[in-house]
Amino acid sequence: MTDTAPRPTLEAVAARAGVSRATVSRVVNGGDGVRDILVERVRKAVEELGYVPNQAARSLVTRRHDAIAVVVAEPETRVFADPFFALQLRGISKELTAHDNQLVLLLTEGRDDHARVGRYLAGGHVDGALVFSLHLDDPLPGLIQRAGVPTVFGGRPGWSGDRRGVVYVDSDNRGGARDAVRHLAGLGRTRIAHITGALDQTSAVDRLDGYRDVMVDADPRLIAEADFTPAGGERAMRELLGRCPDLDAVFAANDLTASGALRVLREAGRRVPDDVAVIGFDDMLPLAEQTDPPLTTVRQDIEEMGRLMARLLLRGFDRGTPQEGVGDTPSGVVLPTTLVRRASA
Amino acid sequence: MTDTAPRPTLEAVAARAGVSRATVSRVVNGGDGVRDILVERVRKAVEELGYVPNQAARSLVTRRHDAIAVVVAEPETRVFADPFFALQLRGISKELTAHDNQLVLLLTEGRDDHARVGRYLAGGHVDGALVFSLHLDDPLPGLIQRAGVPTVFGGRPGWSGDRRGVVYVDSDNRGGARDAVRHLAGLGRTRIAHITGALDQTSAVDRLDGYRDVMVDADPRLIAEADFTPAGGERAMRELLGRCPDLDAVFAANDLTASGALRVLREAGRRVPDDVAVIGFDDMLPLAEQTDPPLTTVRQDIEEMGRLMARLLLRGFDRGTPQEGVGDTPSGVVLPTTLVRRASA
DNA sequence: CTGAAAGCGCTAACAA
């Protein structure tokens, strides 16, 4: 670990500046109520010694860490094959940085990891947590609630448990889906199919609901279940084509799925959008611009979601009880989506 | 912050188990040299009280944190638009988790952030750092070296400074590029162009060098500079087409660039691979499979890179001086690449 | 094998 030249302590700085530790501490933490002359002297000593406060010691007494955990449940590779996560992370990072907080990333891959994460959170390493709760049956939310750490969820939590005081940030999946399907209908399409996402995730469920909102009595055969992957999209598209050869539009649960559907459509000799109009969801770049034809899709501001999650959590620290929703309903913030028109619909 | 029901301390556990704090500490940390009966009693007390050690207190005395920082210099959005980073992160996370270390993510966006990161690292929050040094002129490596934190770099560091004791992990960019160009030559192509990446990154430089290794006296007009983006690829491709209309192959510095080139080629009416063969680099999915035609490319095992970085760092902790290379040369580990044949070449 | 005691470096009352 390099020559561990022991870092100077408060004590050392105090000695050098000819003041008490308390005074140095005050200066280091803002310097209010200390005479300018002393502030100056302490600053100089700090500088000369290259003093940097020891966080562990500080946390031990303040019980604050200026660090928050980002927990990503990631049973599948998928999460990483898409920029969605990276963008949220970026938004989160920006916001945290602006408030001098560190980001501790907790990635979970399986059962064992849950326990580890629970322990970590309970261990009081962080002041709060941002959690992406991807699946309906995820045990994480429960663990976290038990750990008693202030938390904001990314995406509407779908687990069946105590929902009191849950705060989350989500995109308007349902509304976005409605817009997409309405757009398709506005194009004169009547046999509009839907390829769903993985239905153990609320985003997929919400998008399906949005589809149904518009297609009130849609032929159920127009709905095919997939899993947010290109391969799933291909499979579902084939299924749909076999079942309803007369379909003239497809709303896919995300862009990845849409790209798979597009491929099958091409193979089947259907022209897009002439024969079949296609809409995706996410506006995942560069993919959405890259497909043939470029994909019309529903954009969500992913980075802003991340940012907002962090802001909500941090704001809570000031207030005392961050995550208290009103009554029993989870209090969520839902961000709008926008339809991005390209060539596919 | 939820009702801060004060977490039980060692003291509490000791009282409950009828032993001293020291004994509890021993049990919690492995339990060697403690009678089984007592171990059992302490374990029970821990369980009943839901005791979790306070890391801050522990770190204060041990000076270890079981946490490592991952520093990502990210002046551009690009880093986040590509799964490269996410995959490395994943590899890193897996390895760290396996060794009970936490991952603290430090994202830097600009000048100000550098100071912050330097302070953080110097503050002794982490036991080591994994750094992605993306640009030749990055001040980060210097800062980090000064902070005296054991570090492993991702990608060959290209900065001009003290290189002693630098450890890094990289892909065989040069060798991979050679394979790509040789493959093109083996296809009978003779006018093989290269679209470079951002030449302030060593990966781009190395790939260019690989190209030159094979095309020893290539027409310099066959080389166009770009920046790893699709837009850059488009621009460069147009340039090349104007300059050398007779080109019959293109080796692009990465898949994103290749996808832009592909688009321009299509617009220009050149068939791929019949008229012009195209090879990318990265094997970025789903993009590489998704292009038209699917992209032949050079795959690098990105996740393994991350894993290896973490392993190297952690191993160093055991040994004492992790980052000491031999003599003045940086000691790097270079991972092999493989050519993935699809339809574009 | 176990306990007592001495801090790790810092902050926060409380006095002065």
Added chain:
DNA sequence: TTGTTAGCGCTTTCAG
């Protein structure tokens, strides 16, 4: 405004 004095919760000699 500044210094003194207790700890924060834990590990770790050192005795026993």
